[in-house]
Amino acid sequence: MIEQAADAKRIVVKVGTSTLAHQTGLLNIQRMERLVKVLSDLKNAGKEIILVSSGAIGVGAGKIGLKERPADIPVRQACAAIGQCELMYCYDKYFSEYNHTVAQVLMTRDIIDCENRKTHVVNTLMNLLHFGIIPIVNENDTVSTEEIEFGDNDTLSAIVGSLCQTDLLVILTDVDGVFTKNPRVYDDAELISQIEEVNDGVKALAGGEGSHLGTGGMVTKLSAAQIGLDEGFPTVIMKGSSPEALYRLFDGEAIGTFIGGKKGATK
Ligand SMILES: Nc1ncnc2c1ncn2[C@@H]1O[C@H](COP(=O)(O)OP(=O)(O)O)[C@@H](O)[C@H]1O
Numbered sequence: 001m002i003e004q005a006a007d008a009k010r011i012v013v014k015v016g017t018s019t020l021a022h023q024t025g026l027l028n029i030q031r032m033e034r035l036v037k038v039l040s041d042l043k044n045a046g047k048e049i050i051l052v053s054s055g056a057i058g059v060g061a062g063k064i065g066l067k068e069r070p071a072d073i074p075v076r077q078a079c080a081a082i083g084q085c086e087l088m089y090c091y092d093k094y095f096s097e098y099n100h101t102v103a104q105v106l107m108t109r110d111i112i113d114c115e116n117r118k119t120h121v122v123n124t125l126m127n128l129l130h131f132g133i134i135p136i137v138n139e140n141d142t143v144s145t146e147e148i149e150f151g152d153n154d155t156l157s158a159i160v161g162s163l164c165q166t167d168l169l170v171i172l173t174d175v176d177g178v179f180t181k182n183p184r185v186y187d188d189a190e191l192i193s194q195i196e197e198v199n200d201g202v203k204a205l206a207g208g209e210g211s212h213l214g215t216g217g218m219v220t221k222l223s224a225a226q227i228g229l230d231e232g233f234p235t236v237i238m239k240g241s242s243p244e245a246l247y248r249l250f251d252g253e254a255i256g257t258f259i260g261g262k263k264g265a266t267k
């Protein structure tokens with residue numbers, strides 16, 4: 001059993017565009033509904049959930065008929081504004097079906113260095129959790145410029161984890177975890193079940209940009225896990241296509257890649 005993961009009470013779950021959207025860019029409705037159902041159930045079981053959701057740009061681009069994630073920044077920002085609206089509408093609707101309330105929290109990177117802003121964010125998150133609300137966090141893509149952008153939601157999720165003192169970060173993506181090389185390119189890539197330290201050798205395993213809608217690929221997930229290690233919480237990187245696998249994770253099964261210092265006996 002990976003005890004640290006199974007016993008976690010406060011959990012930041014990050015879901016990537018590649019999990020939330022179809023190849024067309026349009027929302028994968030079934031996937032989102034299943035994720036919401038599982039997270040609602042975990043919350044009912046006593047876990048505190050903070051959801052970091054990507055997808056605004058990808059879903060917005062899909063909605064206006066663009067085939068690819070736009071390279072032009074103003075177009076990307078416009079897509080994010082369209083997609084964020086769609087995401088929150090759907091999250092609100094689906095979580096409401098299970099009697100849970102959500103809140104939208106949009107952030108820019110300047111909260112890290114500006115103590116005043118950081119305090120406001122922490123206070124907001126803590127109050128939301130106190131009231132039993134599920135915060136849904138994304139980057140504020142409309143106002144983000146180079147100086148204040150996180151650039152990817154993997155990093156954002158680790159920072160959110162640190163701000164709210166999470167017990168665990170779960171990164172849901174379109175592959176089973178971290179492999180010895182990019183599994184989309186190499187058939188003989190092997191899944192790594194545990195990583196204790198995110199060093200240059202580990203980062204070198206992550207090759208390429210990732211899916212056509214996502215940002216950063218595996219390297220930003222590993223950097224996020226490194227932030228987690230520095231802040232004292234572990235990260236699990238696992239596939240998000242079957243969100244029900246989260247039940248198995250919290251039942252103590254070794255799923256995906258566990259990035260943390262301590263591993264208990266396997267079930
Ligand atoms: N060593 C590796 N192990 C697993 N995935 C890798 C590795 N190197 C590169 N990748 C790529 O990272 C991608 C996941 O990143 P990304 O597309 O940004 O997903 P998300 O939208 O979930 O953030 C995978 O589809 C895979 O192609």
Ligand SMILES: N[C@@H](CCC(=O)OP(=O)(O)O)C(=O)O
Nearest residue numbers: 017054055056057152153215
């Ligand atoms: N803020 C952006 C997140 C971009 C991003 O990091 O995407 P992903 O690699 O799918 O997690 C959006 O909502 O589209």
